[in-house]
Amino acid sequence: MKVQIITLFPEVFEEVLNNSMLWKAQDIGVVNFEVINLREFGIGPRNQVDDPPYGGGDGMLIMVKPMVEAIEFAKKKSKNAKVILPTPRGKNYVQSEAKNLASENNDLIIVCPRYEGYDERITDWVDVQYSIGNYVLTGGEIPAMVIIDSVVRLIPGVLGGEESAEKESFQSDDKSIEHPQYTRPEEFRGKKVPEVLLSGHHAEIEKWRMKNQ
Ligand SMILES: C[S@@+](CC[C@H](N)C(=O)[O-])C[C@H]1O[C@@H](n2cnc3c(N)ncnc32)[C@H](O)[C@@H]1O
The missing domain is CATH 1.10.1270.20 (tRNA(m1g37)methyltransferase, domain 2)
Incomplete structure (x- = not known):
């Protein structure tokens, strides 16, 4: 499974992706991560990626052009990848979603908005939107890590036999607790x-x- 992450903060993934089970998953060759810097798709001499919202309001939004071009760049390497957008507007991300993503074994592209959010037109290039809970985080990076960690540990071979996921919390019905x-x-x-x-x-x-x- 190839997992590409589009973010303005590539460095925050360094430790998370290269330790413990995520490191092991790469080591045994079942997953391959690539972090793409959204800034490289920015507009003009300052590589601008954000702009104020039409209609007024606080903060800045991630612009559609840089994000769509970054998704298209990622898609060139992974034609059939599923594009995931973490957003409070998305469906609840629960264990059964992680299980589905792991068993489909599709490549993934996860986009990480920041600031006040993103231009809604970005969603036309997205396959699925997930909320990881009813609270607001500063950006899509932590939700992306949550999704990656919960999916990759379910790929066969990543957990050893003694750490099998079968009996873990939420595994049977999204509710049961170990x-x-x-x-x-x-x-x-x-x-x-x-x-x-x-x-x-x-x-x-x-x-x-x-x-x-
Ligand atoms: C500061 S938040 C924007 C919040 C947005 N203005 C709102 O009120 O819904 C910036 C980005 O973080 C991500 N994010 C924040 N909370 C999230 C959550 N609970 N689940 C998934 N993504 C989240 C989303 O990508 C969001 O666009």
Whole structure:
């Protein structure tokens, strides 16, 4: 899966993409990331990418031309990629969306608006719009990271067997939560691990886990 990210802040992806599971996914060759600097598609001598909204209002919007040209640039490398726009106007991004994106195994292009948002005409070049929650973030970069992380860890081979996603929270129906877990020591400052987990009684442990989901 090739994942291209279009952003004004390429450097913020450096650490996130090159550590832990996202690094491993690249290492085993199931994913390949490319970060595209939207500024390179800016207009005029100052590479302008934003302008005030028609009709007035606060702040600046990402202009349609630089963003569409950046998407077209990315599409040249990845003709059938799905273009994703993180936006509060989008549908709720939940685990089943991550599962679908991982199983489709389509290449992705994720665009990251900033400032007060973007010229709505950009959405004509977008396949899907996602909101990652009912709060406002400063830009599309953190939502892009959320989407990338949640999708890539579901690509077969990325999580080892012992870290399998199957039993994790939200995996079966976007609502179910995994049971609480404990590790050593058995007691910390008077706080004890539930007795049943130390019993070695698998049926009872399973019962406790089901009850505490
Ligand atoms: C400061 S926000 C713009 C908010 C916009 N003026 C509004 O009120 O809906 C800048 C960009 O961050 C991204 N963003 C912010 N919150 C988001 C969310 N909850 N889900 C997805 N993307 C979000 C979007 O790309 C958005 O265009």
